[in-house]
Amino acid sequence: MLHLLASQTPDPILQLIAQLAGDTRAHKIDLGVGVYKDATGATPVMRSVKEAERLLWQAETSKTYVALAGDPAFLRAMQRLVLGDGFSQASVAAIATPGGTGAVRQGFELLRMARPGARVFVPDPTWANHLSILKYLRIETVPFRYHDPTTHAVDIAGMLADLANLRTDDVVLVHGCCHNPTGADPDMEGWRALIDVVNARGAVPMIDLAYLGFGDGLEADAAATRAISERCPVVLIAASCSKNFGIYRERTGILLTVMQDSAVRDRTQSALTHLNRQAYSFPPDHGARLVTMVLNDDALRADWQAELDAMRSRMISLRALLAQALEEATGSDRFAYLTRHRGMFSRLDVTPGQVERLRDEHAIYMAPDGRINVAGLHADTVAPLAHAVARIGI
Ligand code: LMR
Helix, strand or coil, X not given: CHHHCCCCCCCHHHHHHHHXXXXXXXXXXXXXXXXXXXXXXXXXXXXXXXXXXXXXXXXXXXXXXXXXXXXHHHHHHHHHHHHXXXXXXXXXXXXXXXXXXXXXXXXXXXXXXXCCCCCEEEEECCCHHHHHHHHHCCCCEEEEECEECCCCEECXXXXXXXXXXXXCCCEEEEECCCCCCCCCCCCHHHHHHHHHHHHXXXXXXXXXXXXXXXXXXXXXXXXXXXXXXXXCCEEEEEEECCCCXXXXXXXXXXXXXXXXXXXXXXXXXXXXXXXXXXXCCCCCCXXXXXXXXXXXXXXXXXXXXXXXXXXXXXXXXXXHXXXXXXXXXXXXXXXXXXXXXXXXXXXXXXXXXXXXXXXXHHCEECCCCXXXXXXXXXXXXXXXXXXXXXXXXX
Protein backbone atom coordinates (compact mmCIF):
# COMPACT_ATOMS: atom_id res chain seq x y z
CA MET A 1 0.00 0.00 0.00
CA LEU A 2 2.70 2.50 0.93
CA HIS A 3 4.23 2.22 -2.53
CA LEU A 4 1.18 4.12 -3.74
CA LEU A 5 2.33 7.24 -1.88
CA ALA A 6 3.80 10.11 -3.85
CA SER A 7 6.76 12.02 -2.38
CA GLN A 8 5.79 15.43 -1.09
CA THR A 9 7.60 18.61 -2.04
CA PRO A 10 9.56 19.66 1.05
CA ASP A 11 8.73 23.03 2.59
CA PRO A 12 11.17 25.55 1.08
CA ILE A 13 11.87 27.19 4.46
CA LEU A 14 12.42 23.97 6.38
CA GLN A 15 14.66 22.61 3.62
CA LEU A 16 17.12 25.35 4.52
CA ILE A 17 17.64 23.87 8.00
CA ALA A 18 19.04 20.66 6.53
CA GLN A 19 21.13 22.46 3.90
CA LEU A 20 22.63 24.74 6.53
CA ALA A 21 23.42 21.86 8.88
CA GLY A 22 25.38 20.16 6.10
CA ASP A 23 27.46 23.29 5.32
CA THR A 24 30.83 23.09 7.07
CA ARG A 25 31.95 26.67 6.24
CA ALA A 26 32.56 28.45 9.56
CA HIS A 27 31.45 31.84 8.23
CA LYS A 28 27.99 30.65 7.12
CA ILE A 29 25.14 33.09 7.81
CA ASP A 30 21.66 31.74 8.58
CA LEU A 31 18.90 34.11 7.48
CA GLY A 32 16.47 31.27 6.81
CA VAL A 33 13.90 29.86 9.20
CA GLY A 34 12.02 32.38 11.36
CA VAL A 35 13.70 31.77 14.69
CA TYR A 36 14.97 34.66 16.82
CA LYS A 37 18.71 34.70 17.55
CA ASP A 38 20.56 36.91 19.99
CA ALA A 39 23.83 38.77 19.38
CA THR A 40 25.80 35.53 19.87
CA GLY A 41 23.67 33.61 17.37
CA ALA A 42 21.92 31.59 20.09
CA THR A 43 18.19 31.09 20.67
CA PRO A 44 18.21 30.91 24.47
CA VAL A 45 15.29 30.05 26.74
CA MET A 46 13.95 33.41 27.93
CA ARG A 47 14.75 34.28 31.56
CA SER A 48 11.09 34.67 32.52
CA VAL A 49 10.20 31.35 30.89
CA LYS A 50 13.10 29.59 32.61
CA GLU A 51 11.93 30.95 35.95
CA ALA A 52 8.36 29.82 35.25
CA GLU A 53 9.75 26.36 34.42
CA ARG A 54 11.58 26.27 37.74
CA LEU A 55 8.44 27.24 39.63
CA LEU A 56 6.37 24.76 37.66
CA TRP A 57 8.82 21.95 38.35
CA GLN A 58 8.42 22.64 42.07
CA ALA A 59 4.64 23.06 42.05
CA GLU A 60 3.38 20.55 39.49
CA THR A 61 2.13 17.38 41.11
CA SER A 62 0.29 15.72 38.24
CA LYS A 63 0.46 15.34 34.49
CA THR A 64 -3.12 14.22 34.12
CA TYR A 65 -5.28 15.67 31.37
CA VAL A 66 -6.52 19.23 31.73
CA ALA A 67 -9.34 20.03 29.28
CA LEU A 68 -10.02 19.31 25.62
CA ALA A 69 -10.16 23.00 24.77
CA GLY A 70 -7.00 23.62 26.79
CA ASP A 71 -6.49 25.11 30.25
CA PRO A 72 -9.15 27.83 30.75
CA ALA A 73 -6.54 30.00 32.52
CA PHE A 74 -4.35 29.90 29.40
CA LEU A 75 -7.29 30.74 27.14
CA ARG A 76 -8.23 33.70 29.35
CA ALA A 77 -4.67 35.01 29.68
CA MET A 78 -4.10 34.83 25.93
CA GLN A 79 -7.47 36.40 25.18
CA ARG A 80 -6.49 39.36 27.39
CA LEU A 81 -3.06 39.62 25.77
CA VAL A 82 -4.45 39.59 22.23
CA LEU A 83 -7.75 41.42 22.61
CA GLY A 84 -7.17 43.59 25.67
CA ASP A 85 -9.40 43.73 28.75
CA GLY A 86 -12.50 45.16 27.08
CA PHE A 87 -13.86 41.98 25.51
CA SER A 88 -16.75 40.09 27.06
CA GLN A 89 -16.20 36.39 27.67
CA ALA A 90 -19.56 35.62 26.05
CA SER A 91 -18.39 36.69 22.62
CA VAL A 92 -15.25 34.57 22.46
CA ALA A 93 -14.75 30.83 21.92
CA ALA A 94 -11.24 29.42 21.99
CA ILE A 95 -9.01 26.36 21.95
CA ALA A 96 -5.38 25.80 22.78
CA THR A 97 -3.49 24.33 19.83
CA PRO A 98 -0.06 22.87 19.10
CA GLY A 99 1.66 26.10 18.02
CA GLY A 100 0.39 28.81 15.73
CA THR A 101 0.36 26.36 12.84
CA GLY A 102 -2.07 24.18 14.80
CA ALA A 103 -4.29 27.22 15.28
CA VAL A 104 -4.16 28.07 11.58
CA ARG A 105 -5.04 24.49 10.69
CA GLN A 106 -7.93 24.36 13.17
CA GLY A 107 -9.19 27.73 11.90
CA PHE A 108 -9.36 26.39 8.36
CA GLU A 109 -10.98 23.18 9.63
CA LEU A 110 -13.63 25.27 11.42
CA LEU A 111 -14.41 27.23 8.33
CA ARG A 112 -14.65 24.05 6.24
CA MET A 113 -17.03 22.62 8.83
CA ALA A 114 -19.16 25.79 9.08
CA ARG A 115 -19.20 26.77 5.43
CA PRO A 116 -18.04 24.14 2.94
CA GLY A 117 -17.26 25.87 -0.33
CA ALA A 118 -16.15 29.15 1.23
CA ARG A 119 -12.97 30.48 -0.37
CA VAL A 120 -9.94 31.87 1.43
CA PHE A 121 -8.45 35.08 0.04
CA VAL A 122 -4.70 35.08 0.75
CA PRO A 123 -2.23 37.95 0.54
CA ASP A 124 0.26 37.70 -2.29
CA PRO A 125 2.73 36.72 -0.96
CA THR A 126 1.98 34.85 2.25
CA TRP A 127 3.67 32.23 4.45
CA ALA A 128 4.20 29.20 2.21
CA ASN A 129 2.60 26.85 4.73
CA HIS A 130 -0.72 28.75 4.59
CA LEU A 131 -1.00 27.76 0.95
CA SER A 132 0.18 24.25 1.61
CA ILE A 133 -2.40 23.61 4.37
CA LEU A 134 -5.20 25.12 2.31
CA LYS A 135 -4.27 22.95 -0.66
CA TYR A 136 -4.13 19.88 1.57
CA LEU A 137 -7.62 20.68 2.89
CA ARG A 138 -8.84 21.29 -0.67
CA ILE A 139 -10.02 24.78 0.19
CA GLU A 140 -10.09 27.13 -2.77
CA THR A 141 -7.69 30.05 -2.44
CA VAL A 142 -7.84 33.41 -4.16
CA PRO A 143 -4.69 35.56 -4.00
CA PHE A 144 -5.15 39.29 -3.41
CA ARG A 145 -2.57 41.99 -4.19
CA TYR A 146 -0.63 42.85 -1.07
CA HIS A 147 3.02 43.72 -1.58
CA ASP A 148 4.15 46.34 -4.05
CA PRO A 149 7.67 45.28 -5.13
CA THR A 150 8.59 48.79 -6.29
CA THR A 151 7.76 50.61 -3.04
CA HIS A 152 8.22 47.54 -0.79
CA ALA A 153 5.06 48.72 0.99
CA VAL A 154 1.53 47.35 1.05
CA ASP A 155 -0.39 47.97 -2.18
CA ILE A 156 -3.49 49.22 -0.37
CA ALA A 157 -5.38 50.21 -3.53
CA GLY A 158 -4.66 46.85 -5.21
CA MET A 159 -5.61 44.98 -2.04
CA LEU A 160 -8.95 46.77 -1.69
CA ALA A 161 -9.76 46.32 -5.39
CA ASP A 162 -9.12 42.57 -5.15
CA LEU A 163 -11.07 42.21 -1.90
CA ALA A 164 -14.10 43.76 -3.61
CA ASN A 165 -14.50 40.30 -5.21
CA LEU A 166 -15.20 38.66 -1.85
CA ARG A 167 -18.47 36.79 -1.47
CA THR A 168 -20.52 36.31 1.71
CA ASP A 169 -18.74 33.96 4.12
CA ASP A 170 -15.49 33.95 2.15
CA VAL A 171 -12.52 34.28 4.48
CA VAL A 172 -9.74 36.87 4.21
CA LEU A 173 -6.45 35.76 5.69
CA VAL A 174 -4.32 38.61 7.04
CA HIS A 175 -1.17 38.80 9.14
CA GLY A 176 -1.95 40.83 12.29
CA CYS A 177 1.53 42.38 12.34
CA CYS A 178 5.06 41.75 11.02
CA HIS A 179 3.90 40.25 7.71
CA ASN A 180 5.70 37.06 6.76
CA PRO A 181 7.57 37.16 4.33
CA THR A 182 7.63 40.87 3.45
CA GLY A 183 7.74 42.76 6.79
CA ALA A 184 5.26 45.28 5.33
CA ASP A 185 2.00 45.93 7.22
CA PRO A 186 -0.90 48.24 6.33
CA ASP A 187 -1.13 51.45 8.37
CA MET A 188 -4.24 51.97 10.53
CA GLU A 189 -6.02 53.76 7.70
CA GLY A 190 -5.33 50.77 5.44
CA TRP A 191 -6.65 48.37 8.07
CA ARG A 192 -9.82 50.44 8.46
CA ALA A 193 -10.39 50.39 4.70
CA LEU A 194 -9.88 46.61 4.73
CA ILE A 195 -12.45 46.25 7.54
CA ASP A 196 -14.96 48.30 5.53
CA VAL A 197 -14.64 46.21 2.38
CA VAL A 198 -14.70 42.91 4.32
CA ASN A 199 -17.85 43.99 6.17
CA ALA A 200 -19.51 45.35 3.03
CA ARG A 201 -18.99 41.96 1.35
CA GLY A 202 -20.12 39.93 4.39
CA ALA A 203 -16.76 38.14 4.54
CA VAL A 204 -14.88 36.85 7.59
CA PRO A 205 -11.35 37.94 8.54
CA MET A 206 -8.88 35.38 9.83
CA ILE A 207 -5.81 36.86 11.47
CA ASP A 208 -2.51 35.01 11.76
CA LEU A 209 -0.76 36.59 14.73
CA ALA A 210 2.60 34.84 14.96
CA TYR A 211 4.86 37.79 15.83
CA LEU A 212 2.95 39.81 18.43
CA GLY A 213 5.49 42.05 20.20
CA PHE A 214 8.14 41.78 17.46
CA GLY A 215 7.07 44.93 15.58
CA ASP A 216 6.39 48.12 17.55
CA GLY A 217 5.47 46.59 20.93
CA LEU A 218 2.67 44.45 22.35
CA GLU A 219 -0.07 47.09 22.30
CA ALA A 220 0.82 48.58 18.90
CA ASP A 221 1.13 45.13 17.33
CA ALA A 222 -2.30 44.11 18.66
CA ALA A 223 -4.00 47.29 17.39
CA ALA A 224 -5.08 45.93 13.99
CA THR A 225 -6.35 42.66 15.49
CA ARG A 226 -8.37 44.60 18.09
CA ALA A 227 -9.80 47.02 15.52
CA ILE A 228 -10.89 44.10 13.33
CA SER A 229 -12.33 42.23 16.32
CA GLU A 230 -14.32 45.26 17.43
CA ARG A 231 -15.81 45.99 14.03
CA CYS A 232 -16.34 42.68 12.23
CA PRO A 233 -19.20 40.36 13.24
CA VAL A 234 -17.04 37.21 13.18
CA VAL A 235 -13.26 37.02 13.40
CA LEU A 236 -10.83 34.09 13.65
CA ILE A 237 -7.45 34.71 15.29
CA ALA A 238 -4.62 32.17 15.21
CA ALA A 239 -1.99 33.34 17.69
CA SER A 240 1.38 31.75 18.32
CA CYS A 241 3.52 31.81 21.47
CA SER A 242 6.50 30.27 19.67
CA LYS A 243 8.37 33.48 18.89
CA ASN A 244 7.35 35.99 21.55
CA PHE A 245 7.89 33.48 24.37
CA GLY A 246 10.71 31.68 22.53
CA ILE A 247 9.07 28.29 23.17
CA TYR A 248 9.16 27.02 19.59
CA ARG A 249 9.39 23.31 20.33
CA GLU A 250 6.76 23.38 23.09
CA ARG A 251 4.11 23.97 20.40
CA THR A 252 1.93 26.58 22.07
CA GLY A 253 -0.80 28.49 20.28
CA ILE A 254 -4.45 29.47 20.48
CA LEU A 255 -7.34 29.79 18.09
CA LEU A 256 -9.74 32.53 19.18
CA THR A 257 -13.07 33.11 17.50
CA VAL A 258 -14.68 36.44 18.29
CA MET A 259 -18.35 36.94 17.49
CA GLN A 260 -20.89 39.68 18.03
CA ASP A 261 -23.79 37.21 18.16
CA SER A 262 -23.30 35.55 21.54
CA ALA A 263 -26.09 33.06 20.70
CA VAL A 264 -23.65 31.12 18.50
CA ARG A 265 -20.83 31.17 21.02
CA ASP A 266 -21.61 27.82 22.66
CA ARG A 267 -22.04 26.08 19.30
CA THR A 268 -18.73 27.50 18.14
CA GLN A 269 -17.00 26.39 21.33
CA SER A 270 -18.43 22.91 20.93
CA ALA A 271 -17.21 22.73 17.31
CA LEU A 272 -13.73 23.90 18.29
CA THR A 273 -13.46 21.43 21.16
CA HIS A 274 -14.63 18.67 18.80
CA LEU A 275 -11.91 19.64 16.32
CA ASN A 276 -9.26 19.25 19.02
CA ARG A 277 -10.63 15.81 19.94
CA GLN A 278 -10.56 14.67 16.32
CA ALA A 279 -7.03 15.91 15.66
CA TYR A 280 -4.99 15.15 18.80
CA SER A 281 -7.45 15.02 21.70
CA PHE A 282 -5.92 17.18 24.44
CA PRO A 283 -3.64 19.99 23.28
CA PRO A 284 -0.08 20.22 24.67
CA ASP A 285 -0.05 21.85 28.10
CA HIS A 286 3.54 22.52 29.17
CA GLY A 287 4.17 25.62 27.05
CA ALA A 288 0.65 26.92 27.68
CA ARG A 289 1.21 26.61 31.44
CA LEU A 290 4.47 28.56 31.24
CA VAL A 291 2.79 31.30 29.21
CA THR A 292 -0.06 31.50 31.74
CA MET A 293 2.36 31.74 34.65
CA VAL A 294 4.36 34.49 32.95
CA LEU A 295 1.29 36.49 31.97
CA ASN A 296 -0.43 36.17 35.35
CA ASP A 297 2.52 37.02 37.59
CA ASP A 298 3.44 40.72 37.74
CA ALA A 299 7.18 40.21 38.18
CA LEU A 300 7.50 37.47 35.54
CA ARG A 301 5.40 39.46 33.13
CA ALA A 302 7.47 42.61 33.58
CA ASP A 303 10.65 40.64 33.00
CA TRP A 304 9.18 38.94 29.91
CA GLN A 305 8.12 42.29 28.47
CA ALA A 306 11.61 43.69 29.05
CA GLU A 307 13.14 40.69 27.28
CA LEU A 308 10.68 40.98 24.41
CA ASP A 309 11.36 44.71 24.10
CA ALA A 310 15.10 44.02 23.94
CA MET A 311 14.55 41.46 21.15
CA ARG A 312 12.37 43.89 19.22
CA SER A 313 14.83 46.76 19.61
CA ARG A 314 17.67 44.51 18.45
CA MET A 315 15.79 43.67 15.25
CA ILE A 316 15.04 47.35 14.61
CA SER A 317 18.69 48.34 15.08
CA LEU A 318 19.85 45.46 12.84
CA ARG A 319 17.53 46.79 10.16
CA ALA A 320 19.16 50.24 10.40
CA LEU A 321 22.68 48.75 10.39
CA LEU A 322 21.91 46.59 7.36
CA ALA A 323 20.31 49.43 5.38
CA GLN A 324 23.35 51.59 6.09
CA ALA A 325 25.85 48.84 5.22
CA LEU A 326 23.99 48.15 1.97
CA GLU A 327 24.02 51.83 1.10
CA GLU A 328 27.77 51.95 1.64
CA ALA A 329 28.42 48.73 -0.27
CA THR A 330 26.16 49.46 -3.24
CA GLY A 331 26.25 53.26 -3.31
CA SER A 332 22.45 53.26 -3.42
CA ASP A 333 19.79 54.08 -0.84
CA ARG A 334 17.30 51.69 -2.38
CA PHE A 335 17.51 49.42 0.67
CA ALA A 336 16.14 52.11 3.01
CA TYR A 337 12.81 50.25 2.95
CA LEU A 338 14.33 47.69 5.35
CA THR A 339 14.01 50.25 8.15
CA ARG A 340 10.31 50.76 7.40
CA HIS A 341 9.53 47.07 7.80
CA ARG A 342 8.80 45.36 11.09
CA GLY A 343 9.33 41.94 12.62
CA MET A 344 11.84 39.34 11.58
CA PHE A 345 11.42 39.44 7.84
CA SER A 346 12.03 41.53 4.76
CA ARG A 347 12.67 40.53 1.21
CA LEU A 348 15.67 41.35 -0.95
CA ASP A 349 14.97 41.74 -4.67
CA VAL A 350 16.85 38.65 -5.70
CA THR A 351 16.28 36.02 -8.34
CA PRO A 352 16.33 32.36 -7.30
CA GLY A 353 19.69 32.14 -9.12
CA GLN A 354 21.11 34.94 -6.97
CA VAL A 355 19.82 33.21 -3.82
CA GLU A 356 21.77 30.13 -4.93
CA ARG A 357 24.91 32.19 -5.61
CA LEU A 358 24.68 33.80 -2.18
CA ARG A 359 24.50 30.33 -0.69
CA ASP A 360 27.16 28.66 -2.85
CA GLU A 361 29.69 31.50 -3.09
CA HIS A 362 29.13 33.30 0.23
CA ALA A 363 27.55 30.71 2.57
CA ILE A 364 24.55 33.02 3.08
CA TYR A 365 21.23 31.20 3.50
CA MET A 366 17.86 32.78 2.83
CA ALA A 367 14.46 31.58 1.61
CA PRO A 368 14.21 31.05 -2.18
CA ASP A 369 11.99 34.15 -2.52
CA GLY A 370 14.72 36.40 -1.05
CA ARG A 371 13.19 36.52 2.43
CA ILE A 372 15.78 37.24 5.09
CA ASN A 373 15.39 36.75 8.82
CA VAL A 374 16.89 39.97 10.18
CA ALA A 375 17.28 38.38 13.62
CA GLY A 376 19.74 35.91 12.07
CA LEU A 377 22.25 38.76 11.70
CA HIS A 378 24.68 40.15 14.26
CA ALA A 379 27.28 42.91 14.32
CA ASP A 380 29.89 40.79 12.48
CA THR A 381 27.65 39.49 9.70
CA VAL A 382 25.96 42.70 8.54
CA ALA A 383 28.97 43.89 6.49
CA PRO A 384 29.70 40.49 4.85
CA LEU A 385 26.04 40.25 3.80
CA ALA A 386 26.09 43.79 2.35
CA HIS A 387 29.32 43.09 0.43
CA ALA A 388 28.02 39.79 -0.93
CA VAL A 389 24.83 41.51 -2.09
CA ALA A 390 26.90 44.18 -3.85
CA ARG A 391 29.23 41.61 -5.39
CA ILE A 392 26.50 39.58 -7.04
CA GLY A 393 24.90 42.77 -8.32
CA ILE A 394 21.55 42.85 -6.57
C1 LMR B 1 9.06 30.75 9.24
O1 LMR B 1 8.26 31.29 8.47
O2 LMR B 1 10.27 30.64 9.00
C2 LMR B 1 8.55 30.20 10.54
O3 LMR B 1 7.21 30.48 10.71
C3 LMR B 1 8.89 28.79 10.73
C4 LMR B 1 8.09 27.87 9.87
O4 LMR B 1 7.51 26.94 10.42
O5 LMR B 1 8.05 28.05 8.64
